[in-house]
Amino acid sequence: QVQLEESGGGLVQPGGSLRLSCAASVGILSIISMGWYRQAPGKQRELVATITSGDSTNYADSVKGRFTISRDNAKNTVYLQMNSLKPEDTAVYSCYVRYSDYRIDYEFDYWGQGTQVTVSS
Secondary structure, three states, X not given: OOEEEEEOOEEEOOOOOEEEEEEEEOOOOEEEEEEEEEEOOOOOOEEEEEEEOOOOEEEOHHHOOOEEEEEXXXXXXXXXXXXXXXXXXXXXXXXXXXXXXXXXXXXXEEEOOOEEEEEOO
16 A cells, blocks of 8 residues: 655765655555665665655754755655765665554554665775
8 A cells, every 4th residue: 555666866976965765656545754764785784764744854864964855744754855975875775654544543664665876986
């Protein structure tokens, strides 16, 4: 019942920028929050940033001041503006959505397939 369309990944040099986008199709389900996780080679998946329907945001300490998350509620789309990129930011970035189904009064988590971000000289 949930589909995520992710885009914006690519190869950039250190200090460069990328903007990730994720559009969610959820039908009659209600989105509580959206965001981005990432998984670097040999590492566990970690939270990068999230934003609620009320625009409350949360960032990993490693990206504060460099990344900015935003959303368009009407389009169920979340964005991640990534500036001053570092080689350590290299990872597969996966869109995340937390949603609720009022029919059963329950919340669910869902991750997309991800888009590759590579930061290298």
